[in-house]
Amino acid sequence: MEALQSLVETLNFYIWSFGIPVGGQTIPLVVLALLGAGVFLTLRLGFVQLRRLGHGAAVATGRYDDPDDPGDVSHFQALSTALSATVGIGNIGGVAIAIHWGGPGALFWMWITALLGMATKFAEVTLAQRYRQVEEDEGGNTVAGGPMYYIERGLGPSWRPMALLFAIMLGLTAFLTGNGVQANTVADTIEAVFAIDPAITGAVTAALVAAVILGGIRRIGRVTAVLAPAMALLYVAGASIILVMNAGQILPTLGLVVREAFQPSAGVAGTGVGAILVTMMWGVKRGLFSNEAGQGSAPIAHAAAKTDEPVSEGVVALLEPFIDTIIICTMTALVIVMTGVWTERVSTEVTLGGGDVAWVTATADGGWEPTSEPASVSVEDGTQFDGGLGGGLDGATSGGTGGGTRVAWHDVPVERLYEDEAKSRPFSGVIDPKTGQATAHDGTTHASLWGDAVESGAPLTMLGFQRGLSPLGDFGHYVVLLCVLLFGISTAISWSYYGDRCAHYVLGAKAVLPYRVVFVGMHFMGAVLPLKVAWELGDVMMGIVILPNLIALVLLSPQVAEMTRDYFRRKPWQNP
Incomplete structure (x- = not known):
């Protein structure tokens, strides 16, 4: 695919x-x-x-x-x-x-x-x-x-x-x-x-x-x-x-x-x-x-x-x-x-192995553009950064200006990721794009995470x-x-x-x-x-x-x- x-x-x-x-x-x-x-x-x-x-x-x-x-x-x-x-x-x-x-x-x-x-x-x-x-x-x-x-x-x-x-x-x-x-x-x-x-x-x-x-x-x-x-x-x-x-x-x-x-x-x-x-x-x-x-x-x-x-x-x-x-x-x-x-951002199930998930990096003019999937993306307390490129929470990565590669929905980054639909448990762990799995620090795996994301296409209408x-x-x-x-x-x-x-x-x-x-x-x-x-x-x-x-x-x-x-x-x- x-x-x-x-x-x-x-x-x-x-x-x-x-x-x-x-x-x-x-x-x-x-x-x-x-x-x-x-x-x-x-x-x-x-x-x-x-x-x-x-x-x-x-x-x-x-x-x-x-x-x-x-x-x-x-x-x-x-x-x-x-x-x-x-x-x-x-x-x-x-x-x-x-x-x-x-x-x-x-x-x-x-x-x-x-x-x-x-x-x-x-x-x-x-x-x-x-x-x-x-x-x-x-x-x-x-x-x-x-x-x-x-x-x-x-x-x-x-x-x-x-x-x-x-x-x-x-x-x-x-x-x-x-x-x-x-x-x-x-x-x-x-x-x-x-x-x-x-x-x-x-x-x-x-x-x-x-x-x-x-x-x-x-x-x-x-x-x-x-x-x-x-x-x-x-x-x-x-x-x-x-x-x-x-x-x-x-x-x-x-x-x-x-x-x-x-x-x-x-x-x-x-x-x-x-x-x-x-x-x-x-x-x-x-x-x-x-x-x-x-x-x-x-x-x-x-x-x-x-x-x-x-x-x-x-x-x-x-x-x-x-x-x-x-x-x-x-x-x-x-x-x-x-x-x-x-x-508007609405509560969305972000399916990591398909659906409308994408990988984006920041551009110099303040927008976002699609990019190739990283080796991995690390997430701490719901906030993600590009672990595969060696980036950190300060966004100083080689993947793009001001933030590295991000998990996105409809090509717009999801600001915080959670383990549950109620968004009461911020996710901390590593996302592996190739397998479409997110592995928490405690070893729990997730095929999807939750976050506030923008809609597009018919769901937006x-x-x-x-x-x-x-x-x-x-x-x-x-x-x-x-x-x-x-x-x-x-x-x-x-x-x-x-x-x-x-x-x-x-x-x-x-x-x-x-x-x-x-x-x-x-x-x-x-x-x-x-x-x-x-x-x-x-x-x-x-x-x-x-x-x-x-x-x-x-x-x-x-x-x-x-x-x-x-x-x-x-x-x-x-x-x-």
Whole structure:
């Protein structure tokens, strides 16, 4: 596991850190490409995301549906399937992670990603409809579409290698971002509440996912058309109650978000004061993970919509980043910041042999950064120091400035460690990272210790809801727990379709069923991986798959602009 984590961290660093130096910091190439393409398409399409948002809502209601149009699902079912993949763990866990690392200002950059992403999503969905392939296959599907098809058919056969690269990488991304991360967050949240082994949770959710995805896109569409609205309404209702009860704090909190976007004081686990690019990077990464604009995944679902007007599905897709990020992610962030839980330490069982335990060392700017595990960490009366490096309680070690290597939870050091949940017996002894055991001076061994630690991911959002709804009773965390379960399962269901369409493109119809079987297996694997590894592995694949899609969108943008002008000139919804 340590070797996998090291590899993932290395890949994640190069993909999300390689870029252009600016003022002593580096703007990652992936961030530049994503935001740059969004700006270009916004201007090229005349701010279509603002001018045509209302029309997109009208089309999505089914007002203009024609059941005789080619395709597998209605406009609303296509939107529900895509929203099931976008409205989910990114809204609950992703926002919390962005704030944990980048501070409240990360939300601002999520907004920017969403606003620009609306134009990107419009372009990719319109092209997916234009170049989709209609046929029958063994899985009962009649439509196959997505970036791999508009790369090859729109740009020409010579671009097929890039189309294949996209399809392969998105198929792998589906295993991780759209599947493993969902299972991981569900398992992590249920373990935090009920102390159920993640392997058990993973087995149960994998079985539920299998029961749906083996039925193909029609069953997926029927299930998500019910799940997506229900889970979104439940989550939004809970967050809305908290916001209403704290209405006076909304404007000051939004002001804090804007200030922190440009003058960040860093997230709890951030790299220090003033790291604006860190805040921007986490906002963009989690914004992309949440709304998926530019990633090329949602066009695969929208390609199956019943219509012979590509632009009509493009305007429906405009709604996704708006609903997902501008509305739901903002509500999540406001709850987390307004309740103050993002900086709060809570009593936590620190599992030394796994879970979210990490090893960090101090940095010169006052933050903390991950480091390799030490030979041992000595603890006296609950206070730890790096015994493996020869350090002492004064922090004068070679492991880092002001404190050496520390046991951390969610990459933030645990200040004092105890033997018991009541924190009445401070631990004194030695922690051996390799065995995941803590041995007290009296010879007693412990697989876990207790201490006050910060939360991240879905458990942080759960804590915010619990705190925010506490005047009404101690049930807020169960609202998030239920939503995590529904979101995680529905997102995995939708992403299975994205992945099997990629398998269909690369290997043909015979690969669809085997892909779905492996997908279910990867769902279980994702549940038992540490949270950080699961998310970073998903980020690696996501960063790679973005670039081929964005290149195609920019090169095919003249076609999108012409189709858009023609559609709104003809107004086919008025003259069917």
